[in-house]
Amino acid sequence: MRKRYMGPILLTLPVSILSLTGPAIEVVVGPYDATQRTWVLPKALLSYHSFFFRAACEHDFKERLENRVTLPEDIPEIFGLFVQWMYSEDCDIIKHCNYEDGVYNGVRAWVLGDKLRVRGFKNFALRQLHKLLIPLDGNEPLCHIEPIEIRYAYNNTLPESELQRFFLLATAAYWDCGHDKIKYLIKSEDWEDLWEEHRDFRNDLLRNLLSSREVRLARLRRVMGDFEIENKDVRS
Numbered sequence: 716m717r718k719r720y721m722g723p724i725l726l727t728l729p730v731s732i733l734s735l736t737g738p739a740i741e742v743v744v745g746p747y748d749a750t751q752r753t754w755v756l757p758k759a760l761l762s763y764h765s766f767f768f769r770a771a772c773e774h775d776f777k778e779r780l781e782n783r784v785t786l787p788e789d790i791p792e793i794f795g796l797f798v799q800w801m802y803s804e805d806c807d808i809i810k811h812c813n814y815e816d817g818v819y820n821g822v823r824a825w826v827l828g829d830k831l832r833v834r835g836f837k838n839f840a841l842r843q844l845h846k847l848l849i850p851l852d853g854n855e856p857l858c859h860i861e862p863i864e865i866r867y868a869y870n871n872t873l874p875e876s877e878l879q880r881f882f883l884l885a886t887a888a889y890w891d892c893g894h895d896k897i898k899y900l901i902k903s904e905d906w907e908d909l910w911e912e913h914r915d916f917r918n919d920l921l922r923n924l925l926s927s928r929e930v931r932l933a934r935l936r937r938v939m940g941d942f943e944i945e946n947k948d949v950r951s
């Protein structure tokens with residue numbers, strides 16, 4: 716009888732599976748209270764996706780000594796989405812029964828991806844926002860934009876970030892379109908805080924509103940294409 720070949724098979728496996736081998740590190744996310752969560756994740760998987768974790772695993776003395784990274788200011792649920800995305804290249808940013816949560820999750824996911832320096836996750840989050848707010852068939856958006864989402868985007872990203880640009884163009888495009896979902900948005904009192912905190916947003920919005928609605932909608936539709944081209948295969 717011929718002997719079965721028992722040589723190494725690892726070489727034929729995809730990188731994503733190979734990166735699940737080797738040592739793990741603890742990632743502790745959230746403030747020190749009942750909501751805090753700890754994940755134990757393969758270092759190779761984290762380093763493969765994130766420059767932040769690559770630095771933490773390879774260079775940061777304290778992290779290497781304790782074999783633990785703590786992220787007290789981040790949100791466990793959003794980090795959970797990132798973990799899901801790392802393993803499957805997909806995750807539940809949009810809960811289908813509740814689109815409104817999808818927008819806030821998407822904003823926070825983008826911000827986390829920016830901090831951890833994971834280009835793929837940022838693009839993923841942006842595509843989800845795009846699905847909710849710019850449906851392909853030209854129908855009205857699936858939900859409205861809340862000032863808190865714009866404030867979060869403006870509080871936590873650098874001026875002129877893709878996320879800021881996305882919200883500016885989306886708000887300008889739908890400002891006077893008359894969809895019920897968007898009208899509701901204008902009545903919300905939180906807008907006053909936004910005007911106060913982020914004058915640059917207010918000024919840019921007013922400047923955009925000088926253009927016709929068709930022009931503003933076209934700008935919004937074009938912006939996603941621009942993001943995709945700029946970011947193609949770039950990890951940052």
Ligand SMILES: *[C@@H]1O[C@H](CO)[C@@H](O)[C@H](O)[C@H]1NC(C)=O
Pocket residue numbers: 863864866867870912
């Ligand atoms: C944005 O920052 C301001 C000022 O620091 C703060 O009062 C507000 O709660 C923040 N809002 C969000 C949504 O992060």
